[in-house]
Amino acid sequence: MVLNRVSSLKENESPLELMDIPIPEPHSGEIRLKVSACGVCHTELDEIEGRITDSRLPVVPGHQVVGKVEKLGEGTSRFKIGDRVGVAWIFAACGKCAYCLEGNENLCAEFKATGKDENGGYAEYLTVSEKYAHAIPDFFSDVEAAPLLCAGAIGFRSLKLANINDGDALGLTGFGASAHLVLKAVKHQYPGTRVFVFARNPRERKFAIHLGAYWSGDTTDTSPQKLDAIIDTTPVWKPVVEALRNLKKGGRLIINAIRKEEVDKAYLQKLSYQDHLWLEKELKTVANVTRSDVSGFLELAAKAKIRPEVQTYPLEQANQALLELKTQKIRGAKVLIM
Ligand SMILES: [Zn+2]
Numbered sequence: 001m002v003l004n005r006v007s008s009l010k011e012n013e014s015p016l017e018l019m020d021i022p023i024p025e026p027h028s029g030e031i032r033l034k035v036s037a038c039g040v041c042h043t044e045l046d047e048i049e050g051r052i053t054d055s056r057l058p059v060v061p062g063h064q065v066v067g068k069v070e071k072l073g074e075g076t077s078r079f080k081i082g083d084r085v086g087v088a089w090i091f092a093a094c095g096k097c098a099y100c101l102e103g104n105e106n107l108c109a110e111f112k113a114t115g116k117d118e119n120g121g122y123a124e125y126l127t128v129s130e131k132y133a134h135a136i137p138d139f140f141s142d143v144e145a146a147p148l149l150c151a152g153a154i155g156f157r158s159l160k161l162a163n164i165n166d167g168d169a170l171g172l173t174g175f176g177a178s179a180h181l182v183l184k185a186v187k188h189q190y191p192g193t194r195v196f197v198f199a200r201n202p203r204e205r206k207f208a209i210h211l212g213a214y215w216s217g218d219t220t221d222t223s224p225q226k227l228d229a230i231i232d233t234t235p236v237w238k239p240v241v242e243a244l245r246n247l248k249k250g251g252r253l254i255i256n257a258i259r260k261e262e263v264d265k266a267y268l269q270k271l272s273y274q275d276h277l278w279l280e281k282e283l284k285t286v287a288n289v290t291r292s293d294v295s296g297f298l299e300l301a302a303k304a305k306i307r308p309e310v311q312t313y314p315l316e317q318a319n320q321a322l323l324e325l326k327t328q329k330i331r332g333a334k335v336l337i338m
C-alpha cells in the first residue's frame, strides 16, 4: 500500500494505493523480511495529511513490522533465515554523534524513520539493516507483537520520561493503542500506582476501567486527586491544557505526539500561568524511539505477559483501518495482516 501524495483524509478516504512494486534486495548489512503483520499508527495519519513535511514520496508507510527473515545481505550475522524479527520507527541513526553516543539516538540529526524515510511494513517485503531489527519473544503472536514495536515502545519511553516512583499517581489523557499498553506496563512495574484515564469517548473510559484504571473521566474533568505525572497521547491541544490543571506541584506532563493538529489550537488561550504552569510544573515531549526502548519494552511485555488488544484488517483494507483510527473508533491497536 503506497502513499503517493499528501491529502486530507476528509477529502480523500483512500490515500494509499494498492500497487505491485519490485521486491527489495538486501544491501550489505541488511536483511529482507517476509512481512506477516504491521501495526497502524497515528503517525501514518500525520504523514498522509502532510503534517510531517519532509517525508519521501512515494513511500510505503508502516513502522510496526513483524516478519520472518527471508534473505540475508552480505556481511550479516545476527539472524538466520526463518528468524522472526520486528522493525520499529527507528530505521537508522548515525551512531557517531553526541546524541547517539550518549544513548539518545532518537535525537540524532540523521535519524531515519521506517515508513517515512525508507519503505515500511504496509507491504509483503521489507529490507532493513540487521542492527535495527529486533528479535520477537516467542510469547507473542505476530499480530500481538506488532503494536508493541511503536505504541508499546514509545509508551515505554514516555513512562520512563514521566519519572514516577511506585505509588505515585499517574494520568493518561487519550486512551488508544499506546496508553492501553502503558496502563498494562504500569500494573507490572509500579503495582502501587493508581492510574487516572481521561478520554472523550465513553467506550474508551469503560475500556480503561476494564483494564484496571483506578478512575476514568472526560478530558475536561477534574481528577479526584492531583497527579504526579500525566502522559498525553492525543493529537490535539485541549487535553494538554486540561492535564496541566490536574498536575500536582512539581508534576510533569509528557506529550507523546509527533505533531499536534491545528483544529483546537485556540484552546491554548485558556492557558493560565497561575493554574496550569506555576509551582514548578514541567512539560516534556517524546521524540522517536531508541533501539533500547524497543527491545526493553519487548522484554518487559514478555515478562509481564502484556498482550495488546488488537483488531486486524487485511493489508488491502489499510485505508479503512486509517479512517477508523482518524474517526476514533478505537479499541486497542489496529494491525494489518499480509
Ligand atoms: Zn508509531
Ligand SMILES: [Zn+2]
Pocket: 093, 094, 095, 096, 097, 098, 099, 100, 105, 108, 109, 110
Ligand atoms: Zn547520531
